[in-house]
Amino acid sequence: MTPSLTRTLSQIRRAEPVRRYLFPALSTLMLVLLEPVLHAVAASPNAVPALGLCALIHWAGDRETRIPYWCAFILGLLADSLNGTPAGLYAAVFILAQAATRFLSYKLDIQHFNTRWLLAAAVILAAALVMSLGVAALSSVPRLPPSLWTYSLVTIAVYPLIAWILSLAADPRH
């Protein structure tokens, strides 16, 4: 990359609307779209974390960035289509996860990353449970899937990496 192109990209990235709204939404969209590709190649389908959910929680925990609720709804609807879950379920979980993270981050005034990770873990576990109950209620199989905990733990373990990559991509000076 030429220095002028790097400079231009850096300027675009630092532009206020891009940094606050566009980049968080686009990066979450990319991760939502990456999930089915990873599912197709992963040795075990339970080893693929909920990347979209991680990104959404990360951006919701950041006071400066905002993914509007309607945008989370569309991302959730896309995730429903790609993941084969009942339509509207991921959409609901995305909005609830976003609202819970925003509310708790504000109330607890989280500064340290470990605390933020703990909050993300709680939200991920709750989201997985809500998803499972939703799938059980809306599909023909009224029971919890056996690999629920593996999936949740993998997602919790991957969260710091996603958060770090997204922070770095949003602002390379970090």
Next chain:
Amino acid sequence: MPTRRPRTPSRAISSRAPKIITATTIILIASLLIANPLQPNLISRVRTTMLDASSSILQIVPVSPINQFANFTTSLRDASRLRAANAALREDNAKLTRWYGEAQRLQNENNELHALLGVPAASHPERVVAKIIGATGGPFSRSVHVLAGRSHGVNINHIASNEIGVVGRVIEAGERTARVLLFTDISSRVPVYIGDNKQHAILAGNNEPQLTLVHLPQDITAKRGDVVFTSGSGGVFPPHQKIGTVHSRDGNRITVTPFSDARHNGFLILSDPQYAVLRQLEQNP
């Protein structure tokens, strides 16, 4: 004394906009969740439209090279089992050579009888080879997205197979993409029979690599290595299609290993169930 600016209609709307959008979103979610069981066709259309829209992005990612690497690592892991597999293959080969002569004789006889009776050649509906562009995983479902839809002649209930056997069926067909529900999905139930004794059961998925046989007969004799075939009951799957082998038996709990993990195939063959029956009749007259 500060004067208060008059509240114009446009200001009133803009100040209420976030609340209106949030309320609309909540109503939309509730409507969608209610529509899932009540309007499955509408929901299916919404999903396939979104899948069609995202297919152009999904197909950019080159899945095949990553798959080849995954297959290579799997084959390294399987190297220890090569000796046993080799012996089994030699045995199979000897058996198949004996059957080959018999099959040829029957094929010739069949052709002669067809000619004698004046049976017209069957017109086969087309089958479609579709590229896998994504999959679903996690704890909730097991399916793959393929790059072929209604515009290619793919419809709901088309059979998905690979070079070894059947892997699932099409449950959603968009214009350019379709979703194939795999046998391993937690909601998948397939009528099957096991081995030479042809004992019937239902093969149930559990979102795990192994499948389970349920509704077994009392005198079940299935043992490790027995091949599991579709029985054709219910009319969704054509009969005598290979699915997998019995992996283990613990009392009445029998698990089955599918012949291959369809997620790691680069392509799937989607065909009309009627075509699958005709092809089978051709191959095994």
